[in-house]
Amino acid sequence: MTVIGGGAIVNGGITVALSGNGPLANGQGWLATAYTTASQVPDWDVDARAICANVAP
Numbered sequence: 726m727t728v729i730g731g732g733a734i735v736n737g738g739i740t741v742a743l744s745g746n747g748p749l750a751n752g753q754g755w756l757a758t759a760y761t762t763a764s765q766v767p768d769w770d771v772d773a774r775a776i777c778a779n780v781a782p
Contacts, residue, residue: 730776733757737769748775 733746733755740763748755757773 726777727752727780728755728775729778729780731755731774733771733773735759735769735771738763738766740766741769743771746773 728748735741735743741759742762743759745758755773755775757771759771
């Protein structure tokens with residue numbers, strides 16, 4: 726299967742920025758990254774989802 730789409734969302738603190746969101750170069754996964762924009766931030770996490778399908782060569 727190959728990643729054909731996806732997305733990410735930050736859950737938690739409002740002082741967190743999503744800094745990366747996209748498919749891996751090999752089409753085998755999705756990468757999402759985030760960082761804090763303040764010195765004290767409550768708990769947070771990133772949820773990433775990938776949409777996969779069988780793709781004809």
